[in-house]
Amino acid sequence: MSEIVLNIDGKEVAASAGMTVLQAAQQADIHIPTLCHHEKLEAYGGCRLCIVEVEARGRKSYVVSCLYPVEPGIVVRTRSEKVDKIRKVLVEELMAHAPDAPELVRLAEEYGADRHRFDKETSFCVLCGLCVRYCDEVKHKNAVGFIENGAVREISFIPEIAAKECWSCQECFTLCPTSYAQAAYLLTEALAFPGRREAHSHAHAHATPEPERRVIPITPVAATA
């Protein structure tokens, strides 16, 4: 496989053709923040936090590193005044929905984001699509999908499929940066096939708990104004 040498943050980095800038950076231990990225899933380019500055053929542009393919000789800056500003505003925008999500709190600290900059609309979901894409691409179940468009877009469990598939899986819960996937699932369960959880716990009252039917604790929410 052909070797490509590019420059990331002043460092000569070797990568192979077909890799993305994000992969090349990770391989060289250069950290780029991501929210919607997962190595098992196709790159999505939704959260835009991995945006970097690229100089190629004398032209400077801002691209998302999870999708931008490596090219010989390009110069990548993972931090710059503009890059930091973009990340800061994106984090502020997301914190209107999930003000206490641990990853966002950490990013807010790093980029100086003001969690109160925008009026709160706490839907908790940041629409990273990890649950939707994992269920589709890895599990091939499509029990959870996107509905609607634009600002009213949501994730939604399909009760007909969730009733059959989710009970023994629940793997998307741990991927979710805000615990919303789990909440949405439990709500679907309560509305569409209630009683299952109780029936299950009665039946297994004396049995050893099965590890895969876990409910992960929702991250404690700090009191916010």
Add this chain to the structure above:
Amino acid sequence: MTMLKLNSAAELEALRAKILAGRDPAKPCIAVCAGAACDGMDSAAVACAFLAEVGRQQLGERLELRTTGCHGYCERGPNVVVTPGEICYFEVAPADVPEIVAATLRGEVVERLVYHDPASGAKAVHMNEVPFYKHQTRLLIGDNPKIDPMKIDDYLAVGGYAALIKALTEMTPDQVLDEVKRANLRGRGGGGFPAGSKWETTRNAPEKIKYVIVNGHEGESAAFMDRAMLTGNPHKVLEGLIIGAYAIGAQRGFMYTRHDMPLLEKHVRNALAQAKEYGLLGENILGSGFSLEVELHFDVGIFVSGESSALMRSIEGNAPEPRPKYVRTSVSGIWDKPSNLNNVETWANVPQIISRGAEWFTSIGSEKSRGTKLISLSGNVVNSGVVEVPMGTPLRTLVFDIGGGVRDGKTLKAIHFGGAMGGSIPARLIDAPLDFDGMSKLGAPIGAGGLLLMDEDTDMVEVARYLMDFLTKESCGKCVPCREGMQQMLQTLTRLTEGRGRQGDLELLEDLVEVTGLGSLCALGKTSGDPLKSMFRYFRPEYEARISNQAANQAADQAAAGSGDTK
């Protein structure tokens, strides 16, 4: 009548000769416009009345009737044009029909229905005397009154498909490509990107299977010229597409258009079927060895589906989410095959470039923007409608000579171009020429060609809020800056218009415009802040006044509430 498949250029020319021989140019023809606006003013009733009158008097031998696509002067519809002489009648009602028929048979004119100058009362009878038409160069839209869009023979009668014959019989694909490149035909959909270079990229892409696409989505608000073109003269667009496919080496084409225009769908479907019957589509076109299949696809009512990569996802049957263009769709588009997409007007320009040559084409327009441009003229204008002028025409000609100025005797405040992702410039820039690069520099890129006049009473903050409201509903919601950034801009603008502005709101908007512009995945988000940018450039005091007044009012309210407490 069943049509015969034509197996050669000679057979097509023979058919054309036969069609023309059967037509008497001296026989009067009454053309009733059935364009979108005329249709909305019930031109169908007018067409019915003509049919009834001709039937009642059994005038079929002496008079031709034709229902056509948009003539252009939508403001004064229903439009009727009588040939020979191109006598224009405006605002025709069914009750006027017997009089028009009688006058036409006598070779006379119904004076009361022709154009009268609103100021002087001077009459204009023929199309080339009517102010709305006489300042135009109608190379693309001019055939509309001569064509029943349901009849391919009408298109052949005005010389249709001659360019295709020339391309297939006298030119190699490379020569066709070269002609389009030398004509410097720039994409009419908004970007102004050279069509020839785009074609070349797709042609040179290694994959053998290639696609060509007509983008007839026209989602830009207050843009209606592409519909007028495609509904009124579908074969011209199709001819351009076939020639392009030949140059590019594509085997399959897609027409992507609106689902909510029943007439448009009917005409395009019919055009595809008729072209296929004549052998102008399908296997071995006119015996040339070149084959092309074209199918029709529909947007289902969301603006982002007009974005090229989202449009291609939609043709594949997927949700129309755009994908990042680090690989261009001209290299990897529909089903990852090289896919060349141009809009309706771009394709419509191709036949005349091939017929009349690149030199002729480059003799029209301005230095870097060649040819004519279709414009949808609307808003607070006296004469709204579909207009076609050479590139480089001063906006003043469009606004005043053709458009007749501002309605209700008001003064012009702003000219807005390019819909929700365009920009507004102040009236003082009225002498700027209509030019891709020039208008972009001014902050009001031509876009697809929707031109709106805004009068003195227009509230520019409200205009920005309105445009942002439109765009937030059209965003797909995939990427954060577009989905969230536009929502926050909308909320801020809404606060301003409702008198709840805060100090710092302008800076907040500027941050959001910047981040949404740099961070968004597709053109929708990237350009969503463009109207605001133009507002800040030209109308900033209006925004500042909102904030300072509102902040002052709020302070006063608080003070009043405070003093109330102490009483």
Add this chain to the structure above:
Amino acid sequence: MCEQKIDAIIEKYRGQPGSLIHALVEIQHENHWLPREVLQRLADALEVSFSQVMQIASFYKTFSLTPKGRHEVHVCSGMTCHLRGAAKLLARVEEITGLKAGETDADSRFTLETGACLGSCSIAPELIVDGKHYGRMTPDQAEAVLKSYE
């Protein structure tokens, strides 16, 4: 609802995942809304996941996941209509029908929609009922027009 026609549409596209949008358009056109049970059958026939069908059916404004009224009332909110008084027209239509955009009344008489510039900007502002265009509408004229629909 005409079950046979819907079945015919589903059958026409059986095994063709790429035709999902075509099928949805045709069913919407035939039936004026998309019942969940029909979508489920469509997903099975086209071999598309139900969540993808739901994503597309809810994404596009043209599709309706709830039944519509007997008459579909559309107030154009395109830019020229906006500049030529669409807001006042819409306010009156909302008052007459008691509906906000996207709603259907309890008697299923009207469904009110706004949006999409339909390109007849020269006759703005525009009211469209069941596909019939009423150009240059004043709020008072709109009242008379709507009264004629039962």
